[in-house]
Amino acid sequence: xxxxxxxxxxxxxxxxxxxxxxxxxxxxxxxxxxxxxxxxxxxxxxxxxxxxxxxxxxxxxxxxxxxxxxxxxxxxxxxxxxxxxxxxxxxxxxxxxxxxxxxxxxxxxxxxxxxxxxxxxxxxxxxxxxxxxxxxxxxxxxxxxxxxxxxxxxxxxxxxxxxxxxxxxxxxxxxxxxxxxxxxxxxxxxxxxxxxxxxxxxxxxxxxxxxxxxxxxxxxxxxxxxxxxxxxxxxxxxxxxxxxxxxxxxxxxxxxxxxxxxxxxxxxxxxxxxxxxxxxxxxxxx
Amino acid sequence: xxxxxxxxxxxxxxxxxxxxxxxxxxxxxxxxxxxxxxxxxxxxxxxxxxxxxxxxxxxxxxxxxxxxxxxxxxxxxxxxxxxxxxxxxxxxxxxxxxxxxxxxxxxxxxxxxxxxxxxxxxxxxxxxxxxxxxxxxxxxxxxxxxxxxxxxxxxxxxxxxxxxxxxxxxxxxxxxxxxxxxxxxxxxxxxxxxxxxxxxxxxxxxxxxxxxxxxxxxxxxxxxxxxxxxxxxxxxxxxxxxxxxxxxxxxxxxxxxxxxxxxxxxxxxxxxxxxxxxxxxxxxxx
Numbered sequence: 001x002x003x004x005x006x007x008x009x010x011x012x013x014x015x016x017x018x019x020x021x022x023x024x025x026x027x028x029x030x031x032x033x034x035x036x037x038x039x040x041x042x043x044x045x046x047x048x049x050x051x052x053x054x055x056x057x058x059x060x061x062x063x064x065x066x067x068x069x070x071x072x073x074x075x076x077x078x079x080x081x082x083x084x085x086x087x088x089x090x091x092x093x094x095x096x097x098x099x100x101x102x103x104x105x106x107x108x109x110x111x112x113x114x115x116x117x118x119x120x121x122x123x124x125x126x127x128x129x130x131x132x133x134x135x136x137x138x139x140x141x142x143x144x145x146x147x148x149x150x151x152x153x154x155x156x157x158x159x160x161x162x163x164x165x166x167x168x169x170x171x172x173x174x175x176x177x178x179x180x181x182x183x184x185x186x187x188x189x190x191x192x193x194x195x196x197x198x199x200x201x202x203x204x205x206x207x208x209x210x211x212x213x214x215x216x217x218x219x220x221x222x223x224x225x226x227x228x229x230x231x232x233x234x235x236x237x238x239x240x241x242x243x244x245x246x247x248x249x250x251x252x253x254x255x256x257x258x259x260x261x262x263x264x265x266x267x268x269x270x271x272x273x274x275x276x277x278x279x280x281x282x283x284x285x286x
Numbered sequence: 287x288x289x290x291x292x293x294x295x296x297x298x299x300x301x302x303x304x305x306x307x308x309x310x311x312x313x314x315x316x317x318x319x320x321x322x323x324x325x326x327x328x329x330x331x332x333x334x335x336x337x338x339x340x341x342x343x344x345x346x347x348x349x350x351x352x353x354x355x356x357x358x359x360x361x362x363x364x365x366x367x368x369x370x371x372x373x374x375x376x377x378x379x380x381x382x383x384x385x386x387x388x389x390x391x392x393x394x395x396x397x398x399x400x401x402x403x404x405x406x407x408x409x410x411x412x413x414x415x416x417x418x419x420x421x422x423x424x425x426x427x428x429x430x431x432x433x434x435x436x437x438x439x440x441x442x443x444x445x446x447x448x449x450x451x452x453x454x455x456x457x458x459x460x461x462x463x464x465x466x467x468x469x470x471x472x473x474x475x476x477x478x479x480x481x482x483x484x485x486x487x488x489x490x491x492x493x494x495x496x497x498x499x500x501x502x503x504x505x506x507x508x509x510x511x512x513x514x515x516x517x518x519x520x521x522x523x524x525x526x527x528x529x530x531x532x533x534x535x536x537x538x539x540x541x542x543x544x545x546x547x548x549x550x551x552x553x554x555x556x557x558x559x560x561x562x563x564x565x566x567x568x569x570x571x572x
Contacts, residue, residue, distance in 0.1 A: 003305070005305070012305065015302075015304070015305045016301075016302030016303070017302070017303035017304065017305055017307065017310055018301070018303065019289070019291070019298065019301045019303055019377075019399050019401070021303065021310065022440075023310045024303055024307065024309045024310045024377075024379075024434070025317075025377070025434060025436070026434065026436040026437055026439075026440050027313035027434060027435045027436060027437045028436075028437050028440055031311075058437070058441070059444075089385065091305075091310075091311070093310075099375065101436070101439060101440045101443035101444070101466055101467050102440075102443060102444055102447050103440070103444050113305050115305070136427075138426050138427040138428055139426050140424050140425050140426045140437075140438050141422075141424040142424055142438075147437055148310070148311060148312065148313060149313045149435045149437045149438075150311070150312040150313060150314075150387070151312055151313045151314050151344070151426075151433055151435045152426050152428075152435075153312075153387055154308075154312050154314055154387045154388075154389070155344070157387035157388060158345075158387070158388055158389050161388050180387055181387050
């Protein structure tokens with residue numbers, strides 16, 4: 001696999017991250033994931049703007065993240081991914097420097113790593129739905145920055161998987177936040193309910209796309225906090241992300257979501273999303 | 287510099303961390319730092335037990351961290367650090383595997399990295415004290431595990447340094463917690479006041495040593511939560527860590543601590559600590 005590492009295209013096996021890299025020592029970096037639908041990067045500008053925001057919030061200077069679009073396209077070409085679905089993973093850290101909590105001296109080269117690989121979305125879950133597991137949200141208070149400090153996310157996700165669920169849903173102070181690596185939306189009485197974009201959740205690009213699609217479909221959209229206790233009053237629950245697109249959540253902690261098996265709004269949004277992503281084919285799922 | 291990496295002793299420049307390492311991608315690992323006073327590892331067993339605890343809490347299996355004592359000693363020898371003060375840094379991550387929030391398959395080799403280097407403690411600050419800067423505690427809720435997810439710590443520390451302070455002090459919900467990479471203790475009316483060991487702070491080994499020293503010196507010790515508003519009612523404030531040992535905090539946010547310039551209890555504890563660490567020389571600082 002050809003990857004991009006600090007200005008060069010090389011084989012992944014040739015990449016040698018320094019043990020002094022602040023990504024390895026301090027989780028001092030940001031990342032993003034962009035979907036490529038047959039060589040077309042989906043919402044690339046939005047993903048790179050989010051990377052720009054994260055870099056700015058962490059005060060990581062010395063890169064215009066927007067320049068990585070060209071790198072992403074080059075990797076798709078180099079790895080012959082033009083004809084398939086792929087994921088592009090981009091990570092920028094504050095670089096390698098002798099270990100100190102202080103930032104390294106100005107001018108220390110950042111670490112920039114990008115890879116692209118073929119990817120198949122979870123079609124089975126998109127079609128039949130999946131279960132989720134509620135987890136206490138143990139993360140830091142700046143979840144609106146897409147940092148590589150994902151340890152609490154991996155722990156929650158692992159617990160979900162071990163419980164037979166597909167994803168974890170974080171709950172903090174009794175409020176439903178988001179998944180461990182996905183966003184969540186709810187439906188009640190044909191209204192799409194979106195948790196507010198606070199510092200506690202990531203501004204998901206898929207979520208933003210889906211909200212726009214809902215509005216275009218004349219689905220009413222409401223933004224408000226959602227209590228954990230409301231979960232089984234919702235008609236539909238869905239998780240969203242760049243990789244999973246839209247997956248209906250049909251049960252949480254083993255208990256069924258009211259209309260989890262029917263989910264008319266989720267299906268409409270899935271179809272609209274698929275059309276937008278240029279993936280719509282003759283087979284409809286509704 | 288000779289370092290230890292996955293079972294081998296090699297030059298640091300030969301270490302190649304994989305871009306798939308879960309330390310680099312997810313902050314999925316733990317670390318510790320052990321002080322060597324002229325080839326004598328200080329409280330080595332306690333540091334390694336803390337590493338064992340962290341590994342267990344994160345469910346990272348496949349290493350007996352206690353075996354790293356021998357590695358630490360070997361690195362001190364290989365790097366000719368027997369006659370000087372040194373710091374041994376140890377990090378264990380869940381290893382390298384294709385990126386997924388789920389744990390890698392059982393049997394995936396962990397990444398184990400250890401280095402040792404000469405170190406000079408901040409003598410000037412130990413003698414004359416240093417300033418601190420209050421910072422909101424944005425960290426996750428398991429600060430009692432010494433993980434490499436240190437981004438909020440580095441951000442707070444950097445802000446402190448830019449404000450001319452030596453360390454940041456985290457405050458959460460109005461309660462003083464600890465420093466960005468140190469522990470804090472207070473003195474009021476000759477009583478040593480210790481914030482309780484909750485999930486919000488690291489069980490500092492230096493703190494534990496200093497509390498034992500205080501008891502041996504017949505200093506009264508009280509464990510209780512300390513409000514941010516109390517800060518300027520304390521007679522003395524001190525920060526503690528493996529590297530800084532004991533440094534008096536003489537001002538916070540530019541405002542003087544009451545008896546910051548006198549600090550009799552801090553000085554007694556510094557002297558007791560120095561005797562314990564076998565560093566006491568003819569020159570006393572009181």
